[in-house]
Amino acid sequence: MKKLILxxxxxxxxxxxxxxxxxxxxxKFQVGANIQDEATGINVSYDYGLGENxxxxxxxxxxxxxxxxxxADFGDRFDIKARFNANLGNVINVDExxxxxPGLSLSTKNFGGHVGAxxxxxxxxxxxxxxxxxxxxxxxxDTEIGYxxxxxxxxxIGAVFNL
Numbered sequence: 062m063k064k065l066i067l068x069x070x071x072x073x074x075x076x077x078x079x080x081x082x083x084x085x086x087x088x089k090f091q092v093g094a095n096i097q098d099e100a101t102g103i104n105v106s107y108d109y110g111l112g113e114n115x116x117x118x119x120x121x122x123x124x125x126x127x128x129x130x131x132x133a134d135f136g137d138r139f140d141i142k143a144r145f146n147a148n149l150g151n152v153i154n155v156d157e158x159x160x161x162x163p164g165l166s167l168s169t170k171n172f173g174g175h176v177g178a179x180x181x182x183x184x185x186x187x188x189x190x191x192x193x194x195x196x197x198x199x200x201x202x203d204t205e206i207g208y209x210x211x212x213x214x215x216x217x218i219g220a221v222f223n224l
Contacts, residue, residue, distance in 0.1 A: 081148075081158055082114075082150050082151070082160045082162075082179075084112060084114075085110050085111060085112055085113070087110030087223075088107070088109055089106075089108045089179070089221055089224070090106070090107050091105065091107075091108075091179075091191075091217075091221045092220055093189065093217050093220060094217065094218055094219060095122045095217050096215065097210075097214065097215040097216070099128045099209045099213065100124035100126060100127045100133075100210050101124070102122055103123055104121070104122040104191075104219070106118055106120035113151070114147055115145075115146070116145075116162070117143070117146070118143075118144045118146070119142065119143060119144065122140050122217075124137075125138075127210065131209060131210070133206045136207075141168060142166040143166065144175070146177075147162060148160050148162045149162065156180075158181045159178070159179070159180050159181075160178065160179045160180075161177075161178050162177050163175070165196075168211070170199060173194055174196055175192060175194070176192050177189060177190065178190055178191075181223070184223060185223045186222060186223075188218075188219070188220060189218070189219060190217065192216055192217075193214070193215045193216075193217065195211075198212045
């Protein structure tokens with residue numbers, strides 16, 4: 062019986078398919094954890110396909126758990142970004158369910174870059190991970206709390222949905 066269930070599960074998983082990026086008009090919504098040195102929080106993002114390999118979007122993060130030595134209010138915890146992605150899944154052609162997307166973002170706290178990857182298990186659901194790094198900080202004042210929360214390397218990991 063266990064072998065029969067295992068075979069059924071393997072066949073079911075192999076029959077699932079999704080497509081990571083379909084080009085113009087493609088829409089993705091991502092929600093996940095934001096992990097960094099001074100804080101952890103949540104991240105949400107939305108991307109819209111403009112062309113075969115180009116998408117634009119918006120991303121926001123909110124720091125929930127902040128290091129005890131930092132006293133942050135809402136404005137210090139919140140950030141919103143406009144983003145530009147180069148979707149390379151069909152260029153590197155690893156799997157039609159996989160998309161690799163480097164990009165740039167302009168936020169209320171800094172100008173930065175990101176490298177992300179998505180993998181879809183079904184047509185509507187997958188997982189993503191994204192590494193974000195600042196390229197230019199709006200302020201180098203280390204007495205500001207936002208300097209510690211938004212101007213460092215961060216990692217996002219979570220779920221992605223086709224809309």
